Amino acid sequence: DQQVKQNSPSLSVQEGRISILNCDYTNSMFDYFLWYKKYPAEGPTFLISISSIKDKNEDGRFTVFLNKSAKHLSLHIVPSQPGDSAVYFCAASDYNNNDMRFGAGTRLTVKP
Protein backbone atom coordinates (compact mmCIF):
# COMPACT_ATOMS: atom_id res chain seq x y z
CA ASP A 1 0.00 0.00 0.00
CA GLN A 2 1.81 3.03 -1.27
CA GLN A 3 1.05 5.91 1.07
CA VAL A 4 2.94 8.47 -0.99
CA LYS A 5 2.36 8.59 -4.73
CA GLN A 6 4.10 10.38 -7.54
CA ASN A 7 1.97 9.61 -10.56
CA SER A 8 4.29 11.10 -13.17
CA PRO A 9 7.39 8.96 -13.70
CA SER A 10 8.98 11.61 -15.90
CA LEU A 11 8.77 15.30 -16.81
CA SER A 12 10.59 17.25 -19.50
CA VAL A 13 10.78 21.07 -19.52
CA GLN A 14 12.72 23.73 -21.37
CA GLU A 15 15.49 25.64 -19.60
CA GLY A 16 14.15 28.82 -18.03
CA ARG A 17 10.59 27.52 -17.72
CA ILE A 18 8.81 26.34 -14.59
CA SER A 19 8.98 22.70 -13.49
CA ILE A 20 6.07 21.43 -11.40
CA LEU A 21 6.38 18.08 -9.69
CA ASN A 22 3.36 16.63 -7.94
CA CYS A 23 2.85 14.28 -5.02
CA ASP A 24 -0.23 12.83 -3.31
CA TYR A 25 -0.45 11.08 0.03
CA THR A 26 -3.12 9.01 1.73
CA ASN A 27 -2.16 8.95 5.40
CA SER A 28 -3.77 11.85 7.25
CA MET A 29 -1.25 11.37 10.09
CA PHE A 30 1.54 12.70 7.88
CA ASP A 31 2.44 16.23 8.81
CA TYR A 32 6.00 16.69 7.66
CA PHE A 33 6.84 16.60 3.97
CA LEU A 34 10.11 16.69 2.12
CA TRP A 35 11.54 16.67 -1.37
CA TYR A 36 14.78 14.90 -2.17
CA LYS A 37 16.85 15.08 -5.33
CA LYS A 38 18.87 12.17 -6.63
CA TYR A 39 21.56 12.06 -9.29
CA PRO A 40 22.62 8.71 -10.78
CA ALA A 41 25.08 6.74 -8.66
CA GLU A 42 24.55 9.07 -5.68
CA GLY A 43 22.32 8.95 -2.64
CA PRO A 44 19.31 11.28 -2.41
CA THR A 45 20.02 14.74 -1.04
CA PHE A 46 17.55 16.81 0.93
CA LEU A 47 16.11 19.71 -1.04
CA ILE A 48 13.26 21.38 0.83
CA SER A 49 10.64 20.55 3.45
CA ILE A 50 7.35 21.83 4.77
CA SER A 51 5.37 21.14 7.92
CA SER A 52 1.60 20.94 7.98
CA ILE A 53 1.22 24.27 9.75
CA LYS A 54 2.31 25.98 6.52
CA ASP A 55 0.99 25.91 2.99
CA LYS A 56 4.10 27.23 1.29
CA ASN A 57 7.84 27.17 1.82
CA GLU A 58 10.33 28.86 -0.45
CA ASP A 59 14.08 28.45 -0.83
CA GLY A 60 15.60 30.28 -3.77
CA ARG A 61 14.32 28.76 -7.00
CA PHE A 62 12.46 26.02 -5.14
CA THR A 63 9.00 26.35 -3.63
CA VAL A 64 6.92 23.62 -2.05
CA PHE A 65 3.15 24.01 -1.77
CA LEU A 66 1.00 21.92 0.56
CA ASN A 67 -2.76 21.43 0.25
CA LYS A 68 -3.74 19.41 3.31
CA SER A 69 -7.40 19.10 2.42
CA ALA A 70 -6.48 17.54 -0.92
CA LYS A 71 -3.53 15.61 0.56
CA HIS A 72 -1.39 17.02 -2.19
CA LEU A 73 1.94 18.75 -2.40
CA SER A 74 3.93 20.11 -5.27
CA LEU A 75 7.44 21.34 -5.94
CA HIS A 76 7.96 24.30 -8.23
CA ILE A 77 11.34 25.07 -9.74
CA VAL A 78 11.65 28.48 -11.34
CA PRO A 79 13.56 29.01 -13.52
CA SER A 80 14.54 25.46 -14.38
CA GLN A 81 18.19 24.79 -15.21
CA PRO A 82 19.85 21.82 -16.94
CA GLY A 83 21.62 21.01 -13.65
CA ASP A 84 18.21 20.37 -12.11
CA SER A 85 17.89 17.24 -14.23
CA ALA A 86 17.59 14.42 -11.69
CA VAL A 87 15.07 12.13 -10.03
CA TYR A 88 12.94 13.90 -7.43
CA PHE A 89 11.43 11.96 -4.54
CA CYS A 90 8.58 13.18 -2.41
CA ALA A 91 8.58 11.95 1.22
CA ALA A 92 6.25 12.22 4.18
CA SER A 93 6.30 11.36 7.85
CA ASP A 94 4.53 11.83 11.13
CA TYR A 95 6.10 14.80 12.90
CA ASN A 96 7.06 12.65 15.88
CA ASN A 97 7.85 9.44 14.15
CA ASN A 98 10.67 10.06 11.75
CA ASP A 99 9.51 6.93 9.95
CA MET A 100 9.41 8.29 6.46
CA ARG A 101 7.60 7.08 3.36
CA PHE A 102 8.81 7.87 -0.12
CA GLY A 103 7.13 8.16 -3.47
CA ALA A 104 8.36 6.30 -6.55
CA GLY A 105 10.14 9.37 -7.91
CA THR A 106 9.80 11.65 -10.95
CA ARG A 107 12.65 11.97 -13.42
CA LEU A 108 13.00 15.61 -14.43
CA THR A 109 14.85 16.49 -17.62
CA VAL A 110 15.58 20.15 -18.29
CA LYS A 111 16.52 20.74 -21.91
CA PRO A 112 18.94 23.56 -22.82
Added chain:
Amino acid sequence: DVKVTQSSRYLVKRTGEKVFLECVQDMDHENMFWYRQDPGLGLRLIYFSYDVKMKEKGDIPEGYSVSREKKERFSLILESASTNQTSMYLCASSHRGMGQGTQYFGPGTRLLVL
Protein backbone atom coordinates in the same frame (compact mmCIF):
# COMPACT_ATOMS: atom_id res chain seq x y z
CA ASP B 1 28.34 18.57 7.06
CA VAL B 2 26.63 15.26 7.70
CA LYS B 3 28.53 12.36 6.32
CA VAL B 4 27.06 8.91 5.74
CA THR B 5 29.38 6.35 4.23
CA GLN B 6 28.68 2.88 2.92
CA SER B 7 31.27 0.14 2.80
CA SER B 8 31.01 -0.62 -0.92
CA ARG B 9 29.74 1.20 -4.01
CA TYR B 10 29.41 -1.97 -6.10
CA LEU B 11 29.14 -5.57 -5.02
CA VAL B 12 28.70 -8.82 -6.95
CA LYS B 13 27.67 -11.93 -5.04
CA ARG B 14 26.43 -15.39 -5.83
CA THR B 15 23.06 -16.85 -4.90
CA GLY B 16 23.15 -18.29 -1.39
CA GLU B 17 26.06 -16.18 -0.15
CA LYS B 18 25.80 -14.21 3.07
CA VAL B 19 26.20 -10.51 2.34
CA PHE B 20 27.10 -7.70 4.75
CA LEU B 21 26.46 -4.06 3.91
CA GLU B 22 27.83 -1.55 6.37
CA CYS B 23 26.88 2.04 6.99
CA VAL B 24 28.61 4.62 9.19
CA GLN B 25 27.45 8.14 10.08
CA ASP B 26 29.46 10.80 11.83
CA MET B 27 26.74 13.16 13.10
CA ASP B 28 25.68 11.37 16.27
CA HIS B 29 22.25 10.66 14.78
CA GLU B 30 19.95 8.42 16.79
CA ASN B 31 18.04 7.03 13.81
CA MET B 32 19.48 4.93 11.02
CA PHE B 33 17.68 3.38 8.06
CA TRP B 34 18.18 0.88 5.27
CA TYR B 35 16.25 1.24 2.00
CA ARG B 36 16.35 -0.40 -1.35
CA GLN B 37 15.66 1.51 -4.52
CA ASP B 38 14.16 -0.20 -7.54
CA PRO B 39 12.89 1.38 -10.79
CA GLY B 40 9.26 2.41 -10.54
CA LEU B 41 9.09 1.53 -6.85
CA GLY B 42 11.07 4.36 -5.33
CA LEU B 43 12.68 3.89 -1.93
CA ARG B 44 11.29 1.09 0.19
CA LEU B 45 12.19 0.81 3.85
CA ILE B 46 13.77 -2.49 4.89
CA TYR B 47 14.66 -1.84 8.54
CA PHE B 48 15.34 1.10 10.78
CA SER B 49 16.90 1.61 14.17
CA TYR B 50 16.21 4.41 16.65
CA ASP B 51 18.87 3.45 19.16
CA VAL B 52 21.76 1.07 19.73
CA LYS B 53 20.63 -2.56 19.69
CA MET B 54 17.10 -1.47 18.71
CA LYS B 55 15.55 -2.33 15.38
CA GLU B 56 12.18 -2.06 13.71
CA LYS B 57 10.92 -3.76 10.57
CA GLY B 58 10.08 -1.60 7.62
CA ASP B 59 7.90 -2.50 4.68
CA ILE B 60 10.06 -5.27 3.17
CA PRO B 61 12.16 -6.97 5.90
CA GLU B 62 11.90 -10.51 4.53
CA GLY B 63 15.29 -11.98 3.65
CA TYR B 64 17.16 -9.29 5.58
CA SER B 65 18.43 -8.72 9.09
CA VAL B 66 20.22 -5.80 10.72
CA SER B 67 22.66 -5.11 13.49
CA ARG B 68 23.32 -1.92 15.44
CA GLU B 69 26.00 -2.48 18.07
CA LYS B 70 27.32 1.10 18.01
CA LYS B 71 25.46 4.34 17.52
CA GLU B 72 27.36 5.31 14.41
CA ARG B 73 27.16 1.97 12.60
CA PHE B 74 24.21 0.11 11.10
CA SER B 75 24.71 -3.13 9.19
CA LEU B 76 22.35 -4.82 6.75
CA ILE B 77 22.72 -8.58 6.35
CA LEU B 78 21.39 -10.72 3.55
CA GLU B 79 21.39 -14.15 5.13
CA SER B 80 21.25 -16.04 1.84
CA ALA B 81 21.36 -13.76 -1.16
CA SER B 82 18.86 -14.30 -3.95
CA THR B 83 18.61 -12.80 -7.43
CA ASN B 84 15.55 -10.75 -6.43
CA GLN B 85 17.74 -8.90 -3.95
CA THR B 86 19.69 -7.35 -6.80
CA SER B 87 19.10 -3.66 -6.15
CA MET B 88 20.52 -0.33 -5.04
CA TYR B 89 20.79 -0.23 -1.24
CA LEU B 90 20.73 3.13 0.51
CA CYS B 91 21.55 3.88 4.12
CA ALA B 92 20.31 7.03 5.85
CA SER B 93 20.46 8.64 9.26
CA SER B 94 18.56 11.36 11.12
CA HIS B 95 18.08 12.89 14.51
CA ARG B 96 15.17 11.64 16.53
CA GLY B 97 12.60 14.10 17.69
CA MET B 98 9.80 16.31 16.61
CA GLY B 99 10.35 17.84 13.24
CA GLN B 100 13.87 16.56 12.93
CA GLY B 101 13.10 13.85 10.45
CA THR B 102 15.29 15.04 7.61
CA GLN B 103 17.28 12.04 6.57
CA TYR B 104 20.79 12.15 5.19
CA PHE B 105 21.76 9.46 2.74
CA GLY B 106 24.91 7.61 1.87
CA PRO B 107 26.01 7.16 -1.76
CA GLY B 108 24.40 3.73 -2.08
CA THR B 109 25.63 0.22 -2.77
CA ARG B 110 24.65 -1.36 -6.05
CA LEU B 111 24.37 -5.10 -5.39
CA LEU B 112 24.20 -7.69 -8.15
CA VAL B 113 23.31 -11.25 -7.14
CA LEU B 114 24.14 -13.83 -9.79
